[in-house]
Amino acid sequence: MSDVLICEVGPRDGLQNAKHLMPTAAKKRWISALAAAGLREIEVGSFVPAKLIPAMADTAEVVAHARTLSGVKVVALAPNLKGFERAVAAGAHKITFPVSASRRHSESNVRMSPGQMVEEVRRCAASRDPHGPEIEGAVSTAFGCTMQGEVPEDDVVRIAAALAEFCDCVALADTVGYANPAQVRRVFRRVRDEIGDRLEGAHFHNTRGLGLANALAAWDEGVRAFDSSMAGLGGCPFAPGASGNVITEDLVFMFESMGVRTGIDLEKLLAARATLIDGLPQEPVYGHTPLAGLPKGFRAAA
């Protein structure tokens, strides 16, 4: 029973931006520990060319492992049709396509304009088997871009609406940590007005410390699915300055202390950090709640 879905994206968004490689066996242990803590959706990797992002070279094997974990929806990122075909072959339950609302970021990231990328996702969706995986269109740089600066809200709404025509769900991502709570409320409301419940997820970075405040703002707007990354790993290698996903431990603590059930066992979640640290000992880890511990007399949401 849960009131909010936390999708752990550390094995993808975190590791693809880490300075060191986590061995495949360690990834599997970490993902197993996350599942044991109650994570029900885990983005385990990305089907990008291994030459571009060596950390994601073992994604097919990691997907195969994650599929053995009962009750876990296994998510993988695909940047194009080729990645989509590999993700389908690997057996991902859900495939997420980032579609940047910033033309400059899109061209730098996937060498396609936002409109071309929408068409690429449309082709993937059209090629899909009726029993194939769920498809998510994630509007990235939806709140600003380190290359372009401001991203017009009209562009975000238009791309989200286009994706909603053929994606099972749409997410909005603050890829570079530019979002503020007022903007989050405004943009989520505008997109919700346009595509209704097809709008599902929110993906925030903590670059300027506003990650949890933005999550709260999205929650207030009815968002019930959030990406986050254990220990705040993450960023985007093609968007300079985009550091640190929202920290899963702090996000879960926030919701649970508010009485919002995440379905995640906080003690087990904090314990799972050890498997991350074992697998990537050189990488800095973040998190306020892990450092401070749970409050005296803390009770999880019930």
Add this chain to the structure above:
Amino acid sequence: MSDVLICEVGPRDGLQNAKHLMPTAAKKRWISALAAAGLREIEVGSFVPAKLIPAMADTAEVVAHARTLSGVKVVALAPNLKGFERAVAAGAHKITFPVSASRRHSESNVRMSPGQMVEEVRRCAASRDPHGPEIEGAVSTAFGCTMQGEVPEDDVVRIAAALAEFCDCVALADTVGYANPAQVRRVFRRVRDEIGDRLEGAHFHNTRGLGLANALAAWDEGVRAFDSSMAGLGGCPFAPGASGNVITEDLVFMFESMGVRTGIDLEKLLAARATLIDGLPQEPVYGHTPLAGLPKGFRAAA
């Protein structure tokens, strides 16, 4: 022109908990730099026995300096009648009394029960000259206590109501970083229902990373005055585990990016960190916005 008042408490809450002493001259430079950045309320020190907190021994001299800065409301903390008399003599414009809602914290901190402390503040208020300083009653550990655990909301409301009888304004403080946004909304609403506009300030710590989310929640409830500390210095030496005030730089960035005018110049604020670091070079400093910088094309609220 501003929509929200940020009270910088670093020179008091930050320095009293720092591991090293900032020389008096450096304090003055830092406070001047804060004023130059647009801070209009600064809590510059605490009139506690110098033996207990050596970092506050020079508070009278620091108050005298701060009084020379045009347009700055100079705030000092007093824990009792003796401290109040010293604060009045020094010329503080506003004197804040912490009244802990946690019996255990109160007894450990000031060797008085919460009720005895309310009476102490009442005596101070009664002894006040009609042209004397403003008096604030700050309900501390209002959202939980590291010693006692849960602090009943009824206790918070009762103490706030008692203080409102003779204080110019009342604040609620999450002294140890236990608060969550749902609780913040609930408790501020309850206290507002009881004492109306006499309820003014919110003081949050970032111990579990929820500082800005709690500030946003309080803002939503109509709170328009917030304490914060440059570089996230701070805590409470008598409440173990109470680390880090909300970071001024990130709080100002949040509000300004939301279109809420703080009256503070963010560039000058970020530059003012240098005076803090010069004065206390051994102390760790925090802040996401200072590390990441302002977003490309960022515009302050206008």
